[in-house]
Amino acid sequence: MKQRSSIIGSVEALPHRVASHLSREIEGGDIIPGARLPTESQLADKFGVSRNVVREAIAQLRADGMIEARQGVGAFVMAPEQRTAIRIDREALKDQRNMEQLFELRSILETESATLAAARCTPDDLDAIKAALDRMGGEERWEDGSIEADLLFHRAIARATGNSYIYTFISFVCEQIRQSIHYARLTNPLHDLVEVNVAEHVRIYDALATHDPQAAGEAMRRHIDGAASRVGVELTAKINRGK
């Protein structure tokens, strides 16, 4: 293949690199919302790639709602508030401050999730939650599998709310946190003492089983806050809690 000179980094596939580059330009404010992007041909020249690659990059950005393309006119960048998708940048999660914020959001969602689940969960839901709990306390203890079981536990509760959006959002947030921790462990092997506190989970389960919304919410809140501090995140300024 003809060797082309590229102005961007390495490793990742070309469309992804172009998309990231454009994304950064937009996030950084180099291109203001409403403005038109250069034409596909111009971008292809600029990045030293084929127009096909540019189109795939734009396809990704468009899927995020970051860009809207109008045939015969051009591609325009959208205001960040009207994105049709939520994506969390993996890089951003390496920042401890972002982890704090993510845990705070998780605390909010999960607390209410437990509260709703306590009021609405069916016997089947309880079975699923119990199953995850058993996996956690079983032989998979301290293993990687226990983290999976932990995720399963929280997802099962979210499912029991009967609200698919709550389930989606919680799954998403938890997964981001999990991957972030996983990454941190790779770079710093000492980190694998993120033990799962089984007792806390049992307390949550008991509250759910007895259909006690308030107790479930409070147990969950304590659990999330504890989990946060266990990975080095302190949820500060917890007003309005324990009201």
Next chain:
Amino acid sequence: MKQRSSIIGSVEALPHRVASHLSREIEGGDIIPGARLPTESQLADKFGVSRNVVREAIAQLRADGMIEARQGVGAFVMAPEQRTAIRIDREALKDQRNMEQLFELRSILETESATLAAARCTPDDLDAIKAALDRMGGEERWEDGSIEADLLFHRAIARATGNSYIYTFISFVCEQIRQSIHYARLTNPLHDLVEVNVAEHVRIYDALATHDPQAAGEAMRRHIDGAASRVGVELTAKINRGK
């Protein structure tokens, strides 16, 4: 252009249609996680489009983390829980049940948002919130602009929490609801009585200005519940509220 026979619907652009079709097949369980997709050529034949279109479709799905492609091997579908993005299908929001769930999620997020904002907001934050409030009560009343001002109001509060994820999630949820209402109004012109209740907003603002977290949270909760019922959504089973 050569006329090709397509097995899929109409209107939207080809790559988006292909992506939606594949997405539905994956969500529906026709293709289990871990399995390999047909080759790009096969998909191109199947859908009656060029391989290029298939590639753009896959680029979208890959951006969502729904699919992972490995050069020389194939494309594989990922487990739904480890998506790197959240997207809400516009079609799904036409279902009233989904709107209920979305409003329930919004109620949770916004209530806590107001609570946190009351404790953390700076004078600058209050100014921004006040500005949105003024726009609402001003001449833009009953107009489309008042809805924009309403969004501005809620986003300003979310920003005052100092938590960028809370801001992102609330912006996202609000925008989904706004667009859904906008769409409903197009199909049913009688719907434009979604008046903005200024008094409720003032009450929220006052609570924020006096840094009263509990009052802010409660005012916001009432406001969201009221807004929900105004567009025909009843938030049922509101346990754990007013505790």
Next chain:
DNA sequence: CTTGCCTGAGTTGTAGGATGACCCTATGAT
């Protein structure tokens, strides 16, 4: 038999060019 290399088929990644569909504007006729 085992090991290692090599080759070839299959698949995704990229390039580049051609054409259709669409939007906007300027030009010119009415």
Next chain:
DNA sequence: ATCATAGGGTCATCCTACAACTCAGGCAAG
């Protein structure tokens, strides 16, 4: 002044060709 039309610019789609990569199977040396 108004409207129809032509032209150029842009995205949408298609096509073909080739590069890069993976994997499995053949094959020869040990």
